Amino acid sequence: VMAKPLRADNDLEKEQFLREARVTACLQHPNILTAYDVGVDAEGEPFFTMEFVQGDSLKAIIDAIAAGEASKIEAFPLERLLNVFVKVCDGLAYAHSRGVLHLDVKPANISIGPFGEALLCDWGLAHIVPDKAESIAPEMASAESYPDADLLNDITLTGTIKGTPDFMAPEQGNQKQPVAEQTDVYALGAVLYTILTHRPPILGDTPKAVMQATAKGDIAPPSEVAPDRHVPAGLQAVVMKALSLDPADRYQSVAGLRNEIERYRTGFATRAQEAGALTLLRLLVRRKRTAFIVAAVAIILLLAGGLAHMARLDHQREVAVQARDLAEAHEQAYREQRDVALALADDIRGTTMHMINSEDFLNAKGKIQALQSHLSRETDPANIDTIREYLALLYFVRQDFK
Secondary structure, eight states: OEEOOSOOSSHHHHHHHHHHHHHHHTOOOTTBOOEEEEEEOTTSOEEEEEOOOOSEEHHHHHHHHHTTOHHHHHHOOHHHHHHHHHHHHHHHHHHHHTTEEOOOOOGGGEEEOTTSOEEEOOOTTOEEOGGGGGGTOGGGGSTTTSOOGGGGSSBOTTOOBOSOGGGOOGGGGOTTSOOOHHHHHHHHHHHHHHHHHSSOSOOOSSHHHHHHHHHHTOOOOHHHHOTTSOOOHHHHHHHHHHTOSSGGGSOSSHHHHHHHHHHHHTTOOOGGGOOOHHHHHHHHHHHTHHHHHHHHHHHHHHHHHHHHHHHHHHHHHHHHHHHHHHHHHHHHHHHHHHHHHHHHHHHHHHHHHHHHHOOOOTTHHHHHHHHHHHHTTOOOHHHHHHHHHHHHHHHHHTTOOO
């Protein structure tokens, strides 16, 4: 695709266009738009050719999600948007390593392709860090082959502030405060804020009002701005740290911010979150869900087995107690029956002995039956002999000599 400036009425506008082309051309990264050729055509109009980009901008996607467009909501859940964000961080971290600050990072400058591509575009406000300029390309260190350093700042030679107020760091509106990697970190924090809330971190009726609020650091946490949306505590802490008013309080590099996102995506607490023990435990359970489910099932089975065993022991103990009580009852009944039997035996014995001592032989037959019955239960040998002798006498009286 060939790009030409919308306005090229003077040399400054042409130079600014070519500067963007040269900066883009010297950054070769999968997540940065590639420029193939830079030049001036026969009419003296500058141009550069770049790769053809398919898809939508991140801004268009977020706006569609906020409007309730079902296809975009389904296609771009938070996890996929975070994946895009991480890719943008990768591209920007590479640019920083080459000494280039973007200074206009915003959803509108992030292109998302249909197959997961994420490209950081529009390097028109890029700033070259002098200490790292020579690391980009040897020829860029000379003024003859590259624009004046003043043209690389977000403040042009006319003193006009360049950038998007909704995503500009406080120092971008202060000509006395230098920009640095932390300036782009702030913009990334604003992009992440927009992903979570579907709106920039600061709103205002005019750009001036937005810049004034930005300079004060008047930013409400995402969970307060979008209470109807689930804003993870770990990501909110990352966003608020990246949007700190003082650059020293932000992440000192894009890599540091990226690592925090990766910590969240892999189930760990972010460092900015300063999570307590309960949060760390909850995240550990979430990361090791399968292991904890297996452990929980094992514990439940062990508890169930233990309770069942205890129930069996209680049942066996109850059965044993019942058996003991029954045995004691039987023993008591036996003793009572024995006492009754002994008393009855004594009575029978007394009656029998009285019968033996009696000289009445008229009822010999009845006496024989009574004595035979008593003889079967008698245990005293002496009484047995006495009963047998008397039985013999009764048989003799009845002349029953069998």
